[in-house]
Amino acid sequence: MNDCIIMVDDDPEDIILVKTALKRIGLPVSFLSFPSGELLLDFIASQMSHSHREAVENRVDYLVLLDLNMPKMGGALCLSKLRKAQSFNQLPVVIFSTSDAHEDVERSYEMGANSYVYKPDNIKELEKIMNSIYHFWLFKKHRWLQI
Template sequence: MIEILLVEDDEGDIELTLEAFNRSKVALRVNVVRDGIEALDYLQKKGEFETARTPDLMLLDLNLPRKDGREVLTDMQESDRFKQIPVVVLTTSDADEDILKSYKIGANAYVTKPVGLKGLVKVVNLLEDFWFTIVKLPPHDM
């Protein structure tokens, strides 16, 4: 089972993304956290996330409350344990500065969120094909 961590604060985007993943051809579990603090707590298995599984892939919005996606990426790069987790920035911003900075601080891919379910299903299908069929993901706990 593939573990995905979706870090997103917008309920509409969460629902659309989960719906898109429900149409998946791949056996996966999507776990959702709604801000950067929860994302780091999830990775560190703190509090309510004590039994969380290390994600195979993180989908990270940049504009989050409490701690934004850029800060999450920076914190992940400072940890040998977390910097091996592939991170796809999935955000509404198509600003060159956001794209450049995201790659500089450790994003593995940057995707601008499409509008609507049809566009999001297409993006999710492409992400699945690439990350779970073509790419060899790092093993956990190494």
């Protein structure tokens, strides 16, 4: 089973852009998207309880691309909830935001974000970013297991 990139963003165009970029690079990942933090938390909760019953080799690794500015539960609150829940605190979370403000970057790292990526306006750059994110957080493990 492929590893999965979950994108949480209220902006449908951004989701399309990321999806397109992933498709263009041809990475072996599945892609899920949620328009809000609550839905992500619900999904993760259901998956985690589910995966306990599955065999280890069938387990899916997740990576979350989390937007900061969202209606209702914003990225920051969602992240802090993820980090408080014991079962999710190993989940890699990459903040994916249009904000380049220092405060946002610093606050995100303080709350336990694994990385902070500024949304590019260029598909080529986006492809590069997705590639390195994948290789850093997901692919590396596969290669290591294969060796």
